[in-house]
Amino acid sequence: MATKVVLLVSIFLAFGANQVCAAESKGGYRLAQAEKNKAANESGIFQGKARIAAEENFSNAEPVGTSSDKAMVTDIRFLTTGTYTRVMMDLSQAVRYESHRLPADASKNLPPRIYVDIFGARLAMNSKESILIDDGLLRQVRVGQFSQDVVRVVLDMTSTRNHDAFLLPDPYRLVIDIQGQAPAEVLAPAAKNKPVPVVTAKEKPSPTVGIRKIVLDPGHGGKDPGAIGVGGIAEKDIVLSIAKKLAKKLQKEMGIHVVLTRKDDSFIPLEDRTAIANAEKADLFVSLHMNASPNADARGIETYYLDKTTDEAAMRLAARENATSRKNVSDLQFILSDMVQSMNLEESISLAYRLQASLVDGMSKRMEDVRDLGVKKALFYVLVGARMASVLVEMSFITNKSEGRAMSQENYQDAMVEALYEGIQRYAQATIAAKTL
Numbered sequence: 016m017a018t019k020v021v022l023l024v025s026i027f028l029a030f031g032a033n034q035v036c037a038a039e040s041k042g043g044y045r046l047a048q049a050e051k052n053k054a055a056n057e058s059g060i061f062q063g064k065a066r067i068a069a070e071e072n073f074s075n076a077e078p079v080g081t082s083s084d085k086a087m088v089t090d091i092r093f094l095t096t097g098t099y100t101r102v103m104m105d106l107s108q109a110v111r112y113e114s115h116r117l118p119a120d121a122s123k124n125l126p127p128r129i130y131v132d133i134f135g136a137r138l139a140m141n142s143k144e145s146i147l148i149d150d151g152l153l154r155q156v157r158v159g160q161f162s163q164d165v166v167r168v169v170l171d172m173t174s175t176r177n178h179d180a181f182l183l184p185d186p187y188r189l190v191i192d193i194q195g196q197a198p199a200e201v202l203a204p205a206a207k208n209k210p211v212p213v214v215t216a217k218e219k220p221s222p223t224v225g226i227r228k229i230v231l232d233p234g235h236g237g238k239d240p241g242a243i244g245v246g247g248i249a250e251k252d253i254v255l256s257i258a259k260k261l262a263k264k265l266q267k268e269m270g271i272h273v274v275l276t277r278k279d280d281s282f283i284p285l286e287d288r289t290a291i292a293n294a295e296k297a298d299l300f301v302s303l304h305m306n307a308s309p310n311a312d313a314r315g316i317e318t319y320y321l322d323k324t325t326d327e328a329a330m331r332l333a334a335r336e337n338a339t340s341r342k343n344v345s346d347l348q349f350i351l352s353d354m355v356q357s358m359n360l361e362e363s364i365s366l367a368y369r370l371q372a373s374l375v376d377g378m379s380k381r382m383e384d385v386r387d388l389g390v391k392k393a394l395f396y397v398l399v400g401a402r403m404a405s406v407l408v409e410m411s412f413i414t415n416k417s418e419g420r421a422m423s424q425e426n427y428q429d430a431m432v433e434a435l436y437e438g439i440q441r442y443a444q445a446t447i448a449a450k451t452l
């Protein structure tokens with residue numbers, strides 16, 4: 016039985032100054048977003064907002080009172096493909112939780128289960144139904160008030176699977192990732208109905224297809240504009256424009272299947288973005304951002320991979336991109352240490368260096384005084400749990416007069432797209448070279 020215990024008692028007292036997710040709008044936009052997320056739906060990914068059961072075994076203990084110090088479990092969402100499922104629980108505050116795995120119990124006709132106990136919590140949801148998922152991996156999710164102050168979430172599985180559970184703040188959400196089959200087993204079926212050639216583990220990659228699929232993540236969106244720059248330009252608009260151009264180029268010139276986490280000005284929670292990349296079984300995940308600083312002279316390009324850091328500037332940046340406080344970033348990186356130790360750390364670092372070099376080279380041909388701020392590491396929530404090489408690029412400073420103005424112009428955006436493309440191509444070529452050694 017795998018047991019994971021995480022204590023998060025007093026470290027989340029400070030809320031971030033710029034919370035991006037107002038509780039009252041949660042249900043609406045998430046449902047709307049699931050409908051709008053055509054890229055994900057086209058690929059057979061099913062996103063849903065859960066209907067919850069006060070399951071028989073659980074509901075002896077009715078929650079008492081309305082106010083309180085207790086954490087409210089307000090919503091459950093999931094995203095699934097049948098080979099990967101992410102279940103996300105929305106919480107009103109920090110919680111202590113434990114997750115366990117149980118084998119099947121034939122005598123009670125119970126399948127293998129993963130269950131999570133959320134302590135000091137109350138179920139604050141309307142529906143009384145179980146959430147049927149039936150994706151080949153997960154049968155259903157049941158939630159109930161297990162005791163006066165424990166909410167239990169049970170995931171009925173089709174077979175025993177590994178899982179990861181972690182908590183993110185601002186707003187608080189508990190995320191459970193269920194691992195599917197090994198990539199080699201699932202690539203072939205996933206290729207059905209796909210126009211793009213897919214490389215299975217048994218085939219040799221063709222010279223042009225070292226990378227099969229990329230998820231590009233234009234940062235922010237909707238009610239979260241990201242950083243605001245000179246003349247009121249918003250980070251969310253620049254990164255979306257660049258992501259769309261880059262997607263087109265990668266598809267056309269490298270035959271890579273590209274999925275965007277958003278195609279329009281919509282708000283997508285950070286954990287959903289990683290979930291899309293995992294569900295798509297992407298080979299690369301690239302999150303695109305523009306940097307910002309109170310110092311108007313700050314300029315340059317930097318590329319990040321996910322790891323712990325003690326660098327103050329990197330922690331401040333991560334806090335801004337995570338829409339949380341610097342203290343949360345600092346505390347969480349140690350609590351999340353097993354998640355932060357990305358299983359693709361080497362690949363992520365390699366991708367980061369190639370992109371950074373390509374961006375600095377490429378933009379230096381077009382702009383004066385392009386500064387190479389280097390490859391760095393920090394705790395970006397959007398990269399936590401990603402199961403592929405993943406990086407976050409700060410393409411330049413939106414708050415710098417010359418960089419901000421340049422990046423709102425088509426020709427400079429095109430130069431940035433070209434440089435990003437080159438970096439991805441160099442990484443792809445190096446990956447093929449390594450595989451054919």
Ligand SMILES: [Zn+2]
Binds near residue numbers: 241305336
């Ligand atoms: Zn950003």
